[in-house]
Amino acid sequence: MNTKRIYFRERDKGYGYEFDSNGNWDLKVYPDVPSADYTHVIEDLKLITSEQIFYEIKNIVPLDNLNLVTARSTPKLVLGYHIYTSPKQLKLLENYIFALVSNLNNNPTEFYIWFEKNKNMYLHWLGIGYTEKAGLEITLYIRSNDENWNIYYPPLDFFTFLKWKVFNIDLPNTK
Numbered sequence: 149m150n151t152k153r154i155y156f157r158e159r160d161k162g163y164g165y166e167f168d169s170n171g172n173w174d175l176k177v178y179p180d181v182p183s184a185d186y187t188h189v190i191e192d193l194k195l196i197t198s199e200q201i202f203y204e205i206k207n208i209v210p211l212d213n214l215n216l217v218t219a220r221s222t223p224k225l226v227l228g229y230h231i232y233t234s235p236k237q238l239k240l241l242e243n244y245i246f247a248l249v250s251n252l253n254n255n256p257t258e259f260y261i262w263f264e265k266n267k268n269m270y271l272h273w274l275g276i277g278y279t280e281k282a283g284l285e286i287t288l289y290i291r292s293n294d295e296n297w298n299i300y301y302p303p304l305d306f307f308t309f310l311k312w313k314v315f316n317i318d319l320p321n322t323k
Contacts, residue, residue, distance in 0.1 A: 162218050162230070178218035178230055186214050192227055196278040204248040205286075208241055209233045209274045220277050228277025228285075238290065239267040245288075252286065266290065 154165045162178035181189055190211050194202055205211075209231050220228030238245065245263070249256045275287035 176220070178220060181217040181219055181229065183214070186211075186217060189214070189217050189229055189231075192229070193276060196227055196276070196284060198251065201248060201251050201284070204244050204251065205274070205276065207244040208236075208248065208271070220275065228275070230289075231274045231276070233271060233274060235270040235272055235291070237267075238263065238269050238271055238288075241271065242267065248286065252284070 152167045154167075156163055160180040164176040164178065166174045166176065193205065193211075197205065210233075211231075214231065215234070216232035218230045220230060242263070246256075246260075249259045253259065269290040269292055271288055271290055273287075273289035275285070275289065277285045277287075279285065
């Protein structure tokens with residue numbers, strides 16, 4: 149997977165441009181979910197995850213205090229959301245993240261190496277989606293510190309768990 153992504157936010161929607169190594173691109177739109185519908189989001193998450201995975205998600209992003217949720221709407225996606233969380237350092241969420249990874253991936257060795265390198269980063273968004281082909285997908289959106297981004301600008305760096313495989317997307321240094 150050799151793609152680069154750019155995210156931006158305007159009014160009540162987020163947008164993501166995804167570029168592949170051949171120069172092709174795809175636009176993804178992430179409309180805000182009205183806060184009145186957050187209970188539906190929680191019910192949807194229960195439908196697409198196991199009880200244990202849902203429990204670990206609640207530990208990482210408390211679902212009783214949601215600030216901003218966007219719907220993931222791509223042609224191949226059956227259901228999905230991006231959930232904003234106040235910035236939390238990954239090492240403080242280590243037990244919950246490891247439990248989640250253990251439930252998603254039966255050989256999480258690559259993840260442990262990745263986590264050691266990134267444990268001082270901050271989680272800002274959690275992406276959760278389900279496709280017929282790949283199954284459950286969970287994405288951690290991270291930044292180097294909690295002051296680089298606010299809730300309206302998702303980060304460029306991310307790590308994805310896609311069914312049983314783990315991918316780490318390397319992006320160029322933006323400093």
